[in-house]
Amino acid sequence: MKNIAYIGIGSMAEAIISGIIARGGVNPTQIRVANKSNQERLAYVQQQYGVHGYTSLEAALTNADVVFLAVKPKDVLAALSAARPYLTENMLLISVAAGVNLANLENIIDKKMAIVRAMPNTSAAVGLSATALSANSLIGTGQLQLAIDLFSSIGTVSVVEENKLNAVTGLSGSGPAYIYYVVEAMEKSAQELGLDSDTAKQLIIQTIQGAAEMLNQSPKTPATLRKEVTSPGGTTEAGLKVLDDYQVKSAFISCIEEATKQAKRMGDEISKDINKEISSLNF
Numbered sequence: 001m002k003n004i005a006y007i008g009i010g011s012m013a014e015a016i017i018s019g020i021i022a023r024g025g026v027n028p029t030q031i032r033v034a035n036k037s038n039q040e041r042l043a044y045v046q047q048q049y050g051v052h053g054y055t056s057l058e059a060a061l062t063n064a065d066v067v068f069l070a071v072k073p074k075d076v077l078a079a080l081s082a083a084r085p086y087l088t089e090n091m092l093l094i095s096v097a098a099g100v101n102l103a104n105l106e107n108i109i110d111k112k113m114a115i116v117r118a119m120p121n122t123s124a125a126v127g128l129s130a131t132a133l134s135a136n137s138l139i140g141t142g143q144l145q146l147a148i149d150l151f152s153s154i155g156t157v158s159v160v161e162e163n164k165l166n167a168v169t170g171l172s173g174s175g176p177a178y179i180y181y182v183v184e185a186m187e188k189s190a191q192e193l194g195l196d197s198d199t200a201k202q203l204i205i206q207t208i209q210g211a212a213e214m215l216n217q218s219p220k221t222p223a224t225l226r227k228e229v230t231s232p233g234g235t236t237e238a239g240l241k242v243l244d245d246y247q248v249k250s251a252f253i254s255c256i257e258e259a260t261k262q263a264k265r266m267g268d269e270i271s272k273d274i275n276k277e278i279s280s281l282n283f
């Protein structure tokens with residue numbers, strides 16, 4: 001059994017913790033979490049999941065086998081610099097910070113540690129994350145397998161080249177939000193059309209689950225499946241024409257491209273901060 005520590009316990013860390021406790025065979029007592037100055041948040045996760053909560057990084061990190069870094073990208077430099085004294089070369093560091101690349105992480109910790117950069121999504125909480133990950137050259141086969149096993153307990157895992165991770169972030173890291181956005185629109189229209197909210201909710205969720213399962217099980221392309229719903233001169237054709245008039249498909253493509261670019265921009269910011277810090281140490 002491995003000891004797992006978390007630096008930062010926000011939405012993503014909570015989704016992973018709830019998933020691995022429920023499905024990964026990890027005992028809550030093996031999980032130690034550190035969150036900066038937010039006692040309420042620590043008290044909540046301790047009470048909700050039975051994990052150990054600390055404000056001291058030393059207490060959370062000592063003897064950990066795996067350390068998850070789950071703070072916002074802008075806080076990575078400060079959090080990891082503070083954690084550095086307690087990180088040892090036998091530990092596996094797993095960062096889920098969007099845009100922050102392996103070279104940045106290596107520069108901050110400045111130790112020969114195995115590092116995984118991963119991009120899960122919040123559906124981890126129900127065991128349905130789509131995670132992609134990449135590792136640095138110091139990772140051993142056992143540690144890579146451990147990372148794959150942990151993320152497999154909360155959904156699917158793809159090992160990708162690191163230069164694909166910003167695109168993964170724009171596509172599936174942020175992806176659940178795009179679907180929720182569509183659902184918000186469906187709920188609003190259902191309300192305006194006079195459907196009661198419980199009925200509408202069930203219809204919408206089942207429609208999305210059904211479409212996802214069709215995509216999963218059918219050999220047909222999404223375009224073919226769409227055409228099968230669209231009777232000539234029928235309701236779907238009339239509805240889709242409005243989406244086309246509004247250029248919704250292009251809007252979605254631009255949305256994912258922009259999210260991908262933002263991941264790169266956030267990574268570039270961290271690189272700048274690290275370089276500033278390194279040059280201030282040299283002079």
Ligand SMILES: NC(=O)C1=CN([C@@H]2O[C@H](COP(=O)(O)OP(=O)(O)OC[C@H]3O[C@@H](n4cnc5c(N)ncnc54)[C@H](O)[C@@H]3O)[C@@H](O)[C@H]2O)C=CC1
Binds near residue numbers: 070072097122174
């Ligand atoms: N929310 C999402 O859907 C996804 C988020 N991510 C990544 O996960 C990371 C966390 O994101 P969220 O959970 O959404 O953010 P969040 O803001 O909900 O959680 C971050 C937590 O880190 C804590 N924190 C900040 N500085 C700290 C420090 N120095 N030491 C210890 N704790 C500290 C904050 O108090 C906060 O509770 C980000 O880097 C994000 O890019 C990755 C995939 C999906």
Ligand SMILES: O=C(O)[C@@H]1CCC=N1
Binds near residue numbers: 169173174
């Ligand atoms: O919005 C964000 O920056 C994070 C990364 C992927 C999903 N949420």
